[in-house]
Amino acid sequence: MSREKLKSLGLKLPLFPTTSVGSFPKPDYLAKARAEFSKGKITADELRELERKATKFWIETQEKLGVDVLVDGEMYRGDMVAYFAERFPGFTEGGLVRSYGNRYYHKPIITGEVEWPGPVTVDWWKYAQSLTKKPVKGMLTGAYTIMDWSFNEHYADRRATAMALAGVIRKEVEALIAAGCKIVQIDEPALSVRPEELPIAIEAMEATTKGLDAYFITHACYGAFEQIYPGMLDLAVDNFDLEMSNNELGLLEVFRRQPFTKDISFGVVDVHSHTMEKEDAVRQRVEQALTILSKDQIWVDPDCGLKTRTVEEAIEKLRLCVAAAEAFRN
């Protein structure tokens, strides 16, 4: 439990702090502008203005809803790995590969030594933080996931790749902290895909965060956590942001057998469903969490990024999170 750490960083958060995982849906005007930019019909500056407008909208929306720890909503990003691969020297854009069905994406290829070109997220964090007095999370993708979701033609093996990336991501973390960021989220959705490689993920996270003065969160989702638990608790972060609703709180049973020793951002709404949960059902999820976890450990948020929902659905899902947290604070 890390409330002391939060306090030492000057962060006064209520019980059951509310937050969200990172991405929000892009408003129609921005989705259209991104398509026009890719066809060369608008300039980078014109696109950037619209991304700033959308970021402002989401900061204001989170404030209005009463969210405690905000995100910039990633209005300027497409894919969570490609964003970094497109900016870090050492990566080359690969050809199209299938994600599922008729969906394809350009999977990055590591073709040389990966380097840090200077901050790639700090300006966006500064802009978002300038719009609110509430803390805004710095949002990064972890070294293990970037490694796993890229081809590698340069490094000797997967561990060497992950460790090289960890060195680069650490520099971005340092830049965020230097800019004033106190809460940094480093996403590792690939964490559980190869349980035997958990030690690599742990080593890479250690190399990314060790000795740095911030409250660290990692988000992981849609994986076989029962296969890497409790070992995953060795990841050098303060808070695990986990999708709990999608698996009907099944992970709580795992935590019952072996105590969960860190803070948890507890996903209480399903992000892949258009169906809106009932307030009672969301409250019950928090109630069930409290049968295993202490009130000091629990943050409340959606299962995963909300970018696949409509703007209206995303706002309502966030509202449900805030309402549930407030019910327990009172």
Added chain:
Amino acid sequence: MSAAAPGLYLSSTGSYPRIGDSPELQVLRKTIAALDRGERTTADLLDAENEMTRRAIAEQVKAGLDVITDGQIRWYDPISHLAGKLENVKIGGLLRFFDTNCYFRQPVLTGKPVRRDPLVVNEYSFARNALGHLPTPKGKAGKLSIKPVLTGPYTLAKFSHAEQTGNGEPESFASLETRAMAYAEALAAEIGALAEYGAELIQVDEPAAVKFPADWAIFETSLAPLIEARDKAREGGRKIEIALYFYFHDCTPLYEKLVKLPADIIGLDCTYNPKLADLIASAGSPKPLGLGLVDARNTRLEDPEVLAWQIDRMLSKIDGGRAYLGPSSGLEYLPRDRAFAKLELLGKVRAALMGPKGSVK
């Protein structure tokens, strides 16, 4: 097949990219998107699938392969393509396929999965015909074959679940074993039909068997109907072999059990653990092997000399000196240009194995 390395065949391991970066290689994606918008018909979709299947076959032939697949171009994913054609199966939500960043749709059983119509027989027939219409490369006359691919009953069962309706019948398929045996029955019928249509080598993929070894008994039991179907076809005068393929996990710990399975050929992903090649070279194999030495999950090209050395020390230890060199899994996880380069690499390995004077080193 080379006269100098008579037992080494170059083989596809299943899928091939459905797309490429040039506009003509995006015909399938564009047609599906247009179909979704109501701007194309299912006949247009069939045309696009046929076109990309012909291209996949042509590229394999061009690369010098002996055993060719249709690239599984028509498959939405390795699970729902087969399960979705069975009676009493609904197709559900997306799940990650092993440690890939690709997703499949999970089958939901509302009753016993039953095969009423062919699963891949028509696709196999089309592929054979397409191969027949290609110019035969020099020295390959009568030596090229199309290999149909099926996902095995255990893997299908492992990634399916029973619908919870509470009315009794579907819940009996809540058991993994029951699901696996039902799928096995359906696949056995498909194997019989493929044999009737002339398939001489059928690949059955069981990647889940090495990932979840605790289920070994269920996996092994579910193979029996497939083997019976093969034997029955043989009794009927058909020449047919079944190749069981395992990938996406380290096959080393199960190696001894894998090569004792009642299939004719055992295909192994050799990229997860470099010690597997050492094990094959020392322990040998009582049956022909599929050697997945070319990494189908990474774009880096292997050194053909190194692979030739690996094969050279394994081949004499494999029963009959027969092996099928191929990618570690289907190639759909690579961009098209890299997938083709991996296929070309197979030919370079064989050339390196033969040595500069055309004889095996």
